[in-house]
Amino acid sequence: MCGIAGIYYLCNDAPSQEGTRFALERMNQAQAHRGPDDEGIWQSPNSRVGFGHRRLSIIDLSSAGHQPMSNEDGSIWITYNGEIYNYQLLREELLGLGHIFRSQSDTEVIIHAYEEWGIDAFRRFRGMFAFGLWDGHCHKLYLVKDRFGIKPLYYYQDQDKIAFASEVRALSKSGLFQPHKNHDALIVFLLFGSVPIPMTTVKGVLGIPAGHFLLVENGHISMHCYYDLWTDGIGEEKTISADEMRHLLQETVAQHLISDAPIGLFLSGGIDSSALVALGATAKKSRLTTLSIIFDEAEYSEQKYQQLIAGRYHTDHRELTVTSELFQEEMPKVFQAMDQPSIDGVNTYFVSLMAKKAGLKAVLAGTGGDEVFCGYPHFKRACLLSKISKLGFCLRSLNGLTCCLPGKWQKLAFLGLDRSLGLYLMLRGLFSPAEVAQLTDATIKEVQRLATSMQPLNGDGHSHQMGTYHPVDMLSRWEIHGYLQNQLLKDTDCMSMAHSLETRVPFLDPLLISTVLAIRPKERINPKVPKVLLTQALSQFLPQTLVYRPKMTFTFPIGEWLKQKASFWQATSQTNTPAARQVWQDFAAGIVSWTRPWALIIAEMSNLS
Structure with missing residues (x-):
């Protein structure tokens, strides 16, 4: 796991080599926490790249792994963040081809791999x-992101240049442009609880979507x-035994x-993390x-379940008790770690802090x-929810009237989209459109x-329709495309990298x-068996008391802590409108x-308000 940055000047009138180097140094410094072990800068002879x-x-902890790295003749250069888990198999194949x-x-x-297969190599990589x-032979720049958006990659472009980095704040501190707040980001943040790709909080800075590459030629x-x-593998049907899984x-x-x-390994005590411990x-x-x-807070x-799994597999188990006091003490650092605002990620911050103190440089998470x-x-409830979604046509004409509905019923307003x-x-929305307004x-x-501009489009530029997919398939893809890419994975990356820690996510393996x-x-849903494909495959590895216990999300008692010190937290949040004050009253x-x-609170601390 690393921090990457780069600049490509689109015209021949590139600035001096010193000017380009200064911008790269500024971006490197802004991402120093992502890579404390080494630093490197490469510039083309004409300073355009x-x-x-x-x-x-x-x-490969040696200096041979120093980056940016090139091929033998210096015609291809790379700055790379991530892990290719099948790299040893690819290496053997490439050695056989003469590399x-x-x-x-x-x-x-x-x-x-790029030398041998070109852009087809990207689909061969199993990893994040x-x-x-930079391909000097063809004068092409590629910015490439993994299939599911595990690793971040942002870029800024104007008529003269394109710049990229692992974090938005690195681009903002590059000195290459004057950063301005993107006011639309507050609206989508209040809708989604995060700022969905490709949007960011800075005007002109965009995120590269999962499974995409940007080409400059x-x-x-x-x-x-x-x-x-949304389309790869559609129409295929597989049957797999528990042993094969x-x-x-x-x-x-x-x-x-x-x-x-x-x-x-992070061990929350749920099925996913416990499965990783058993397999590991x-x-x-x-x-x-x-x-x-x-x-x-019991x-x-x-x-109970964490210790059950740790004892069963004889792990070197470490625990951190997070109290309301520790939470409040660390929150300035948590806000500082957020590259993009999100209502999630606090849990990853604290467990990553613990991992760093334990001397780890990488962890697996569920x-x-x-x-x-x-x-x-x-x-x-996917099939039932699909039928409920048909009510949307009835709600489109109501607009602001749905805000009169009590509590959770206000979420019905989303069906008007x-x-x-x-x-x-x-399912995932935070505030309804009327409330955001x-x-x-x-x-x-x-x-x-x-809100509509944030949905994924098909090759024809249209949204993916419900009838194209089984409701379970539609929900699964939305969760991976939306909640996972835009919230969980971004939070996992920035919060763990704040502690110079690499987090790996085996359940997002492309083949899996x-x-x-x-x-x-x-076959993926069983009303009586949670995560039936996973738990049946590991039936002899996971205790039944863990598999069938009530589901808990890995969350903090934030609600309890906000109520305990309501005046302190309310003072840090956006309360300059009657609507914001009403939110606090309704919460109380x-x-x-x-x-x-x-x-x-996040909106205020992220300077979105």
């Missing part, structure tokens, strides 16, 4: 990655999709444990290190398990327009996901969830 890199050494390697790093595998690659910039979650899971976790630096214990010869968060603590294996309760988007937001200076129509999504929905009265006042 430059790459920066901050390295967190995980694979010569100077290091043991996966970075060099990407270079030679974001990289900039002859001064022209174009976006290309090399993997489409277990074998695939074992292979995936074994690949994710490959590391030349100390590695551990069979794959790793040495004793596993597991990390857990516990609370004094209803939020999963210590992120993605609920989205892939249909772990959320609404998956079991495009059917699939409306269904997703009814009241909290901002936007009209309801402006809010609805922005393509296999699961090709299995018929009725138990009418709305803690996520709503928490969103106002």
Whole structure:
């Protein structure tokens, strides 16, 4: 895991080499926490192209893994962040084709893979990655992001140049442009609880979507999709036995444990993280290190199940008790760690802090398990929810009237949007369009327009329709495309990297996901068995008391803590409108969830308000 940056001047009148280097140094410095082990800068002879890199050494800890890295003749350069888990297999194949390697790093595998297969190489990579690659032979710049958006990659462009980095704040501090607040970001944040890709909080700075690469050639910039979650594999149907699923899971976790630096696992006590510990214990010869968060508030603590799994697999188990006092003390650092605002991520901050103190440089996390294996309760109601979404046509004419509905019923307003988007937001949306309009200076129509602009489009430029997919397939893809890409994965990256820690997510392995999504929905859902594909495959590895216990999300007692010190937290939030003050009043009265006042705090601390 690293921090990457780069500049490409589109015209021949590039600034001096010193000017380009200064901008790269500024971006490197802004991302120093992402790579404390090494730093590098490369510039082309004419200064039109430059790459920066901050390295967190995980694979090949020697100086041979230094970046930016080139091929033998210096015609291809790369600055890369991530891990390619099948790099050893690709390396062997490339060696057989005559390629010569100077290091043991996966970075060099990407270079030679591109030399051999061109852009077709991108689909061969099993892993998480974001990289900039300069092809000096063809004068092309590629900015490439992995299939599911695990690794971040942002860019800024104007008529003279394009610049890119792992974090928005690095671009803002580059000195290459004057950053201005994007006021639309507040609206979509209040709708979604995060700022969906490609939008960011800075005008002119965009995120590259999952499964895409940006190409700069002859001064022209174009976006290309090399993997489409919504269409790849559609129409395929697979049947897989429990043994075959277990074998695939074992292979995936074994690949994710490959590391030349100390590695551990986050153990929340749920099915996903417990499954990773069980699989990791069979794959790793040495004793596993597991990390857990516990609370004094018993209803939020999963210590019983954490210790059950840690004891069963004899791990070196570490615990951190997070109290209201520690939470308040660390929150300035949490806000500082957020590159983009989100109502999530606090849990990852604290467990990453713990991992760093334990001397780890990489960890495995169960992120993605609920989205892939249909772990959320609404998956079991998918068909019913699909029918409810048809009510949308009745609600489109009501607009602001739905805000008169009590509590959770206000979410019905989302059904007035495009059917699939409306269904997703009814499940995941934060404030309704009418409420967002009241909290901002936007009209309801402006809010609805922005919401609609955030949905994924097919190759014809139209939204994906409900009838194209089984309701379970539609929900799973929305969860992966939306909640996972735009919230969970962004939070996981920025919060762990704030502690110079790499987080790996085995459940987002491309082969695993393509296999699961090709299995018929009725085989992925069992009303009586949670995450049936996963738990049946690991039936002999996971205690039944853990599998069948009530589902708990890995969340903090934030609601309890906000109420305990309401005056302190309210003073840090956006309260300059009657609508914002009403949110706090409704929260105090138990009418709305803690996520709503928490969103106002995040908006204020992120300078969105």
